[in-house]
Amino acid sequence: MRLTTLLLTAVLGTGLLAAPPPAATARPTAASAGTTSRAVDAPRARPHGRWLLDPRGRVLVLHGLNMVYKRAPYAPDAEGFGRDDARFLARNGFTTVRLGLVWKAVEPGPGEYDDAYLARIRRTTQHLAHEGIWTLLDFHQDLFNERFQGEGAPDWAVQDDALPAAPRAGFPANYFGMPALNRAFDHFWADDPGPGGVGLQDRYAAAWAHVASYFAGTPRVLGLDVFNEPWPGSQWEQCTNPAGCPVFDATLESFTQRVIDAVRAVDRRTAVFYEPQVLFNSGSPTYVRPRGRRLGFSFHDYCLTADAGAGESGVQQACGQADDLVWSNAAAHVDASGDAPLLTEFGATDQSATLTAMVDRAAEHRTGWQYWAYCGCDDPTTTGPGATQALVLDPAKPPRGANVDHSKMRAIVVPHPLAVAGTPASYHFDRDNRVFEAAWSTARAGGPGRFAAASRTRIAVPRLVYPRGYDVRVTGGRVVSGPDARTLVVSQAAGTREVRVVVRPH
Known part of the structure; x- marks a missing residue:
């Protein structure tokens, strides 16, 4: 503290x-039985x-x-x-x-x-x-x-x-x-x-x-x-x-x-x-x-x-x-x-x-x-x-x-990326207008190469911010989640090197 x-x-x-x-x-x-076995290691x-x-x-x-x-x-x-x-x-x-x-x-x-x-x-x-x-x-x-x-x-x-x-x-x-x-x-x-x-x-x-x-x-x-x-x-x-x-x-x-x-x-x-x-x-x-x-x-x-x-x-x-x-x-x-x-x-x-x-x-x-x-x-x-x-x-x-x-x-x-299939370039929430923008490269942050076509990025779109829903504009991909879903899912297009997303209230 x-x-x-x-x-x-x-x-x-x-x-x-x-x-x-x-x-x-x-x-x-x-309670301690079996908790330390290497065979039950969870993904990290x-x-x-x-x-x-x-x-x-x-x-x-x-x-x-x-x-x-x-x-x-x-x-x-x-x-x-x-x-x-x-x-x-x-x-x-x-x-x-x-x-x-x-x-x-x-x-x-x-x-x-x-x-x-x-x-x-x-x-x-x-x-x-x-x-x-x-x-x-x-x-x-x-x-x-x-x-x-x-x-x-x-x-x-x-x-x-x-x-x-x-x-x-x-x-x-x-x-x-x-x-x-x-x-x-x-x-x-x-x-x-x-x-x-x-x-x-x-x-x-x-x-x-x-x-x-x-x-x-x-x-x-x-x-x-x-x-x-x-x-x-x-x-x-x-x-x-x-x-x-x-x-x-x-x-x-x-x-x-x-x-x-x-x-x-x-x-x-x-x-x-x-x-x-x-x-x-x-x-x-x-x-x-x-x-x-x-x-x-x-x-x-x-x-x-x-x-x-x-x-x-x-x-x-x-x-x-x-x-x-x-x-x-x-x-x-x-x-x-x-x-x-x-x-x-x-x-x-x-x-x-x-x-x-x-x-x-x-x-x-x-x-x-x-x-x-x-x-x-x-x-x-x-x-x-x-x-x-x-x-x-x-x-x-x-x-x-x-x-x-x-x-x-x-x-x-606030809206924010949850899991990015690439390397975040920027993300920003305009509180006055409730507009969220994010951009990321499809290059892997954890090594060489790029994420493949149809790789999915997840973005939190809280209902507290968008109680009446939202509209989305995507460049370099498409939305694959349902309308006004709490989690916006974007699938990247084939061959794209950068994806951009803009979210606005209805």
């Missing part, structure tokens, strides 16, 4: 707008250069949300997230969910994994997969542990040298003012030995390997997000400058590589997404560049003044320059690393101008996104009331009527 007002105060003063995993045991559960999406490709080699343009439940038992179904929520997302053109797991629930005791918990998470991914939704599994943390008013690490992994967990100012203030919290991060980044003399990072990497093995046969797992918003610990002030913090990034890169290597020992197919240190969200660049195939770059963008009370026009102006810096840093990193970008958090605000600007910015960069967050869900590490971040107020109730924030829906539900 985002760092807002206090981060603004902290940053403005600076001028900035592996080892193999140890053996472990799992709690014996019937894969990063290729700056694109994410579906199993047919088409470019995926993902729009979706985060669903993370940060209270015990740390499973979204405990808050009521289920089949009706998955259907609601699919009906509105969303095709991905970043689904939170919490290390404390995965590994409640050192080397002891709770497969009953993983089975609950897996049932949620199955509901999503049934609706065609890709799941990014995220090891989520904010403020490291409940001792520091957050969530994430097991109690046995907390080493704070018995410093008092004070002052207790909540999220995000504790990052800046609680020495015990920063000491706990320091011990983690140093891979200091924990129970049994095993390094804390070794335990973490082994836990990820267990999760990766467990989900190897689960359909529509998009990838594994290594560590949510890494906080540098006591080194954080070094990161609050336009040059970033290469010293800490070297530590973060080593840790990230350790997790990737542990995952690859059990699963060579599922994409692994890694994150920069959290101050990247506000304009600090990153130097983290792990090695390996099928890697994705998971980054966040939060406007520091989104809820500062400046009014929508003032917010829009204040956020533009800061967001430009985040996206410029992301583009530079993607060019240097060759890893596929995905904006895995933004939002957590009810300022429509901020949301529409970010959705439109992502389209300009041809990059998918996951809005924060699906619900308030008694979130202990957010800013303001939980409803500020929520698209659906209560997942235990049907997602309709007053239970849905319709202003957020209008901001983030």
Whole structure:
């Protein structure tokens, strides 16, 4: 989740707008039987250069949300997230969910994994997969542990040298003012030995390997997000400058590589997404560049003044320059690393101008996104009331009527490509006139050659945008879906090198 007002105060003063995993045991559960067999590996999406490709080699343009439940038992179904929520997302053109797991629930005791918990998470991914939704599994943390008013690490992994967990100012203030919290991060980044003399990072990497093995046969797992918003610990002030913090990034890169290597020992197919240190969200660049195939770059963008009370026009102006810096840093990193970008958090605000600007910015960069967050869900590490971040107020109730924030829906539900049989050149939604335009080359983004005649591209055309239907003009292909279908399907013509589509309201 985002760092807002206090981060603004902290940053403005600076001028900035592996080892193999140890053996472990799992709690014996019937749910875990057969889940790690290589024979049941499910088809996977894969990063290729700056694109994410579906199993047919088409470019995926993902729009979706985060669903993370940060209270015990740390499973979204405990808050009521289920089949009706998955259907609601699919009906509105969303095709991905970043689904939170919490290390404390995965590994409640050192080397002891709770497969009953993983089975609950897996049932949620199955509901999503049934609706065609890709799941990014995220090891989520904010403020490291409940001792520091957050969530994430097991109690046995907390080493704070018995410093008092004070002052207790909540999220995000504790990052800046609680020495015990920063000491706990320091011990983690140093891979200091924990129970049994095993390094804390070794335990973490082994836990990820267990999760990766467990989900190897689960359909529509998009990838594994290594560590949510890494906080540098006591080194954080070094990161609050336009040059970033290469010293800490070297530590973060080593840790990230350790997790990737542990995952690859059990699963060579599922994409692994890694994150920069959290101050990247506000304009600090990153130097983290792990090695390996099928890697994705998971980054966040939060406007520091989104809820500062400046009014929508003032917010829009204040956020533009800061967001430009985040996206410029992301583009530079993607060019240097060759890893596929995905904006895995933004939002957590009810300022429509901020949301529409970010959705439109992502389209300009041809990059998918996951809005924060699906619900308030008694979130202990957010800013303001939980409803500020929520698209659906209560997942235990049907997602309709007053239970849905319709202003957020209008901001983030837009027409967009879903799966492109080629390489996207551009796509844009004119909100004033409700006109959507897209163009793509028929050249394969994932290798040499072109897609054959009759190859199909799918485009989300939400009824929220076109309640009375739409008209389509296609150059280089033809429409093969039914009139006013929620998903527009375009079949490309023989010999064409580029396809163009224009969608207008009736």
